[in-house]
Amino acid sequence: MSFFLNPELWALTVTVSVPLIYASLGGMFSERGGVVNIAMEGMMLMSAFVSVAFAYASHNAWIGLLAGVASGAAMSLLFAWATLKLQADQVVVGMAINLLALGLTGYFLDAFYGYNGTPISTPSLPTWHLNVLSHLPVLGPALAQENVLTYLLIPTLLGAQYALFRTPWGLRLRSMGEKPEAGRSAGLSVLRYRLSGVLLSGILSGIAGAYLSIGVLNSFNVDMTAGRGYIALAAMIFGNWKPKGALMASLIFGFLSAASIQLQGSIIPSDIVLMVPYLLTVVAVAGIVGRTTPPAADGIPYQEESL
C-alpha cells in the first residue's frame, strides 16, 4: 500500500496529533481531579492568538509561547473560579469560555491587525533537525525534522505518567476525582487539588494553542482551533483518562485527520474519514470496545461543609 508508505502522511499525522496530545493530557489532569473541562477549546484559541501577538511584538517566538501559555492558564483560572469557587455548572461555564475566547480573539485580530490578518513577519518556534532519525524508513522524515514542541512532548508524557501515578500529588488529585469527601476527610483541600488539575489543563492547552499558531505556522485565523479542544477531550476519554491512552488516541485521531487530507480528491470522500474519530469516541464512550470508566466524581461540584 503506497498510501501507508507515503512519508508525508506520517509527517502530517505527527503535526495534527501534537496539539491533540498536549490538550488531551491537560483534559486528563482536569478530569482526574473531577472537573470536566470543555473550555480547552477556548483556552487553546486564546493562547493561539496571544502567542502570535506577543511573538510579533517582541520578535521572539519564545516570549510568544510563554505569553500564550500564560493566557491559557489565565482562562483556566477564570474557569476554576466559576466552577470551583462559585460551583457553577462545568459544561455551561466551559461553553461560555469557548464563546468568550472566540469573540475576544476575533475582535482583537480585527482591532490590532485589520483586514490583512496577522503580519507575515511573525517569528515561529524553531524546528529541530535530528539527522540520526532521518535514516529510518517511512517514519524518518516525520520524526527527524520537527518543531521543538513535538520533542518536548516526550518529557511531558513521561512527567504526566509519573506525576499522576507515582507522586503524592497525583494520588491526591485522583482522590478528588473519585470521591472528594475522602480527600477532604484526610484533611486535604478539595479546591486546591482540583484547581491544580484545571490549571495544568490551561497550561497544556496553552502549549497546544501556541503550537497551532507559532509552531506549525506563524499566523492566527479566526476560530483556528476548529474544534480541536473537543477532539482532544474525546481522545482523552477514548484513552480512558490515562497518559498512554491519551497519546494513542490522539495519534489515531491525528492519523485519521491526516489520512482525510491525503485522500482529498480520491474516491473515498475525505469527510467520511474525518468522521471516524467522532464515531470512535461514541463507540468508546458507549463501552462497545473495552469499557472506559470516568473518575466517579467527574463533573460534580463539591460543596464544603454540607450538612
Place this chain on the structure above:
Amino acid sequence: MAQLEVVGVSKRFGNLRANDNISFSVRGGEVLAVLGENGAGKSTLMKIVSGFLRPDSGRVAVDGQTIPIGDPQAAIRAGIGMIHQHFMLIPRMTVMENLILGREPRTRLGSIDTRQAKQEVEDLSKRFGLHVDPNSPVESLSVGEQQRVEILKAFYRGAKILILDEPTALLTPQETDRLFGSIREFARQGLSVVFISHKLDEVMKISERVMVVRAGQLVDTVDTGQTDAFSLARMMVGRDVDLGASRTTSGLGNVVLTVDHLESQLSKGQPLLGPISFTLRHGEILGVAGVEGNGQQELAELLAGIRLPSSGTILLDDKRVDSLPIRRRLESDIAYVPADRQGEGLVLDLKIWENFILRDYYRPPFRKGLGIDVKVAKARTQAAVDAFDIRPNNIDLPSRALSGGNQQKLLLAREMSRNPRIMIVSQPTRGLDVGAIEYVHHQLMSLAQTGTAIVLISLELDELMKLSDRIMVLFRGQIQGIVARPEFRRDAIGLWMTGQKGQEVRQ
C-alpha cells in the same frame, strides 16, 4: 486525665438547635456510647469534634490542649479519628492508597515510597488485629473489611481517640461481634472510643458509660452498669417505649403468592438472583434478610414489576403476573413501598395530595372526564393524612416539607389505601426515629391482621424478628435459608447472611 474533652458546644442551623450547650469527656481506655434518635444531634456533635463543622460556641480539647475548631486537619493531628457511617473510601483505589492518602511516605525524589507504606500498613494491621490485603482494591472488599480499612486509616493518621458513627448499621451479627472484639482491644491498648448508636442492646454490650442526647440537648450521662435498656430508651425518646412486643403467628390464610424458580439476570458484574422459590399466605409477613446488595432490591423489583424476570413464574392466586407490566401489576392489588422513598416513592416537589394519587390518578375515583377530580383527590388525601397523623397536615404543601418519618407515613398511607392483597415493603424504617418506627411497625402488623400478605425487606434483623412470621435469608441472590417463628435465632440467621449454611434444619 481525660483524653477528649468537649465543653459547652452549641450549633444552630436556622431555627434548629442541633446542639445546645453539650459537654462530655472520654478517658483513655474507655468506651463511651452516644445514644440518641436520628436527628437528635449526635452526628452534628461528632462532626464538630472531628472538625468538619464549626460550632457557634464551645471548645474541644485533647489531653488538656484546646484544638482549633472547624479544622479537620487539626483534629487529625490532635489524634481524633472519625469513622463515618458512610465510608470515606475510594472504591477504585487499593487499600494502601486509601490508607496513605494525605499522609504519603515519600522517597527522596518526592514520589510515594510504596515499600515504606506497605510496611507501615502491615505493622498497624498486626498491632490491632485488623487484617486486610493492602493491594486489594477497596471495591472488592466486604462491608466489614471496608470498615476495618476505615479504622486502619484513622490509626495510620495517629488516632488515639476513635469515633465510630453507627458502625454496625450495615454489618451482619458476626461482623458486629468481630467489631466489638476489636473495640475492646483498642480500649485495652489505652485508646478512647466514642460509639455512636441508636441501638440499645449494642450500647449496653460495648460501653462503660452512656451519654444520651435528645433534641440537641444532653439528657444525662450514666454508667452502663447502673442502667438498663428500658431506662435508656425512656431517656432517649422522652417517654415509655414498647421495646419487645413482637408478633405471634396466628391463623394464616391460604397461599396467595407463589414464586417458582424466579430468576433474573442482573447488570454486569453482579450475581444473578435466583432461581428462588417461596410461597406467601394471606396475613403472613415474610421477612427478607441479608447483607445489603444480595438481591433484596432485585426481588422487590421483580415482585413489583419494575424488573422482569429472565425465567420463572409468579402466581397471584392462580393467575400468572410475572410478565405483567407495572401498572397491570399494581392493578392486581400489589402495592410497593420502595426503599428509596425520596427517589422512587415520592416526587418531592409535588404536593402531598398529588403524591397521594400518584398510583391511581388515571382511574376512578380520582379521574373525572379527561382530568383529575381534585375535590375527591383532596378529600381522600385529607382523610388519610388525618388517619395516619401526618404532620404538617396541610396537603397543599410539597412532600419535601415533610420529615423522613412523615414521608414514610404518606407512602404507607397511599399504598395501604389501595387495599392491597400483597404489599412489598423495602427498608420501611431506615433513618426514622423511634416513634416513627413504632408507628410503622404497628401499621404493618395491623395490615397483616386484615389479611394482606407482606414481603418485608429490611437490613435490621431486630425489625425482621419482631414482625415476621418467617424469615428468608438471601445471599448472593440465593435463598440461604427460611426459618419460621418461633425458631428465629440471631446467630443462625447471621451465619446464613454471610453464606454459611450452619447446622440448622432448613424448611
